[in-house]
Amino acid sequence: MMMTDPKNDMLDDLFAEARKIAPEPSEALVARVIAEAIPPQTVSAAGRRGLATRLLEMIGGWPAVGGLVAATLAGLWIGVAPPASVEDFTATWFGDPVAVGLLSDDIAFDTGLFADG
């Protein structure tokens, strides 16, 4: 029969107890590990951006907004004081124009800018 060393028995028992340990990683630890793997801009930057910023990006940023503003102002200008060529064109295709005065005559004609011909 083989003799056992009590010192080794204790040690083997301690090893066996240690091997039973299988801690589940906490959610916080998992989050920290994944945060180290994924660069912050891909995780949080998108989440932090507001609706206005994302809409702005969808239409192409500030240069596109500049273009939209210019086109809107031009449309308004043409609507208020159509040049002769536009009036002739619309008269040809749609009949006589109907003039709607949005500005007072004083303002519109004192400048002399809107006189056609």
Add this chain to the structure above:
Amino acid sequence: MKSAPTVSQQMPDDALLVAFANGDTVAAQELTARLLPRVLAQATRMLANQTEAEDVAQEAMIRLWKIAPDWRQGEAQISTWLYRVVANLCTDRLRKRRGGVSLDQIAEPTDDTPGAVAQIQTQTRLKALSDALAQLPVRQAEAVALRHLEGLSNPEIAQIMDISVRSVESLTARGKRALADILAGQKAELGYDDD
């Protein structure tokens, strides 16, 4: 009913690491789910301290993320690499612990139920084992921990520590004898005096 495994769940570790290096964040999540529990368990067994073990586990995973772009698929196993990194990080911490009176750091049980008392005794024993490991030379501590705490074979340990199998045998034998001698004086404290 178990859902079908996703593509990333079916990929081997090293393929996932390459995918991660190429910007696949799902691969990082899958690798974390797969590897972190084992990394944390190894660190906890060696250090017997949850906070320290979590720090080591996090540091080991960060090192994995950093090495990902340079990982050569098929050349080494990620599990082998991680065993080495965790063992090294743990022995670094154990070395700093030397000289401390550690058993005093275990809290006294706040209730007398058999479960609570047994839990405290287990913690005390594991802390004593960890502190005894700290007294060993680093290579002996690593070899003993990989053999007796992780249950790895001598050839596996040889690969992890990059030494011969014969050296592993020698390190584990000497380490185990030294551990037994260190712990012999704490037999009563650790609850082994009644047999």
